[in-house]
Amino acid sequence: MPLIVEPILPRFGAQCSGLDLTKPLTQEDVKQVTDAMDTWGVTVWRNTGMNDDQHVEFSRNFGYLERVPRREGVRFRLPHRELFDASNLNVDGEITQDVAAIQYRKGDRLWHTDSAFLEKRTSYSLLLAHQVPPEGGETWFADTRSAYEDLPQDMKDLIEDKVGINTLWWSRKMAGADISDEEIEERPRAKHPLVHVHKGSGRKTLFIAAHTMDVEGMPKEEGRALIKQLIEHATQPQYIFSVKWNAGDMVIWDNLASMHKGGDFDYSKYKRDMRRTTVREGTEPHQMETGDDPFSELFARTPKIVDIQGARYAGR
Template structure:
């Protein structure tokens, strides 16, 4: 069987079919999947039949898988550290009502790129739906290559050489967590160019997100305003679409040429069980247990964000980078 592609927007997003993702990919199929990702940036695969082990095995075709932060004791909901938990479910299998967890998750409703707050950027994210709410809970995607293409030339000139300062605590602050700007600036900051050349396509793309605090070497307020302007430009209707899930659906997106955000749903009453693998930029095939930057990052959680308590809800939240 061969990969079949149905574009969603003229330059961005595709519904893909024709491959059995539960079976090993041969070299041609792997190349086809990667070519589709390079061309379309976001690819949707319906009714994949994947379980956790199959999800991880399929993801390993594309490089080094990041590991979710290690937990100190307590019960874990997921059995594999290659899976980041993007659900509203706690370790006991119940809807997570912990206020800190709910505040933390609000940051996911902002336009962002996964792990932009890390020094080593993430390339592909592979999100598999296990349970979905009846209404809402979709994911929205934005095309940062086409948005860059369409920027006025004077803005392109202005962005040349600018570097963004990125922090997980900043996006959580923007989502409502009580984190002072001083705490953000004292914590881990990842520096990434605001514009880069996307390796898969050779096209230039914006690399901005809710994680982007401001611009290195520019006044904070001016840098924030520029980041907001770029996000607003890149999320105009002609650049965005949403994906509504059914159990078994998988969406793969390239963080280096897109942004995304979660859609609203009835968090307190409906279950949404989503699990994500994340491929680091580069070509290493396997994660090593001693390659664990997320655990190191989460050791620096601000005290104003109560994610380090002993409750299972707080422990679970630590895995949701």
């Protein structure tokens, strides 16, 4: 059945329908989805009817799925390591009261790209809503391709060969966590160009995030001012839209062509159960193994203020 695509903005975002995502897809079905993603960067799928197993299996159509950290002796809420827990719930499914978990999640409300803090980047993120608050809790998306194209030429020239230094703990610090620069600098960081060519569309795009702490070769003050300027440019009204969720909705976004952030809601009053798979850039459909485990390595040395001890992760 042909995919039905309804654009949200003239150059960015589309609501899609016409495919049953709970069933195995043909190669042509998968191509329709990836073509839509290459064109629009973000696709919204309403009332999918998907469960956890179907969510994981559908996601495998696009490459290797990253896995949450292993934690010895930790009980997990979700049934698959491929599902990252983006909720405000504890392992028993109740609203968490854990201070570190609450502090950690504040970073998700800054403009970012998933896994920019890893050397191996994430291409698609696929987020499925299981339970949502009656108000708030939307997700915002920003078009980093159009934002790059609209930059003045002198800015394009300035950033053409610049490299960003990314770390998860910088975004947590920016969200209010009491983490020193020294703590951040002694932990792993990842370097990525501020500008790259998006493979699926051939368009140049910004690759920036709340995780981007510094610009290689620039004084810290200048580099951080440049990052701030680029994020503010890319999140102007003409480049952004929000998705208001209902249970069963899925949104797929391309981290190599967009930024996103979570919207505010009453964290202590309403449950928000969201589960995400993330596809590693450059991997093959249905690839099951890579032999590495970057998230376990990353979270082996977590600053105390945001050390959530595996409570925010799903696993098996």
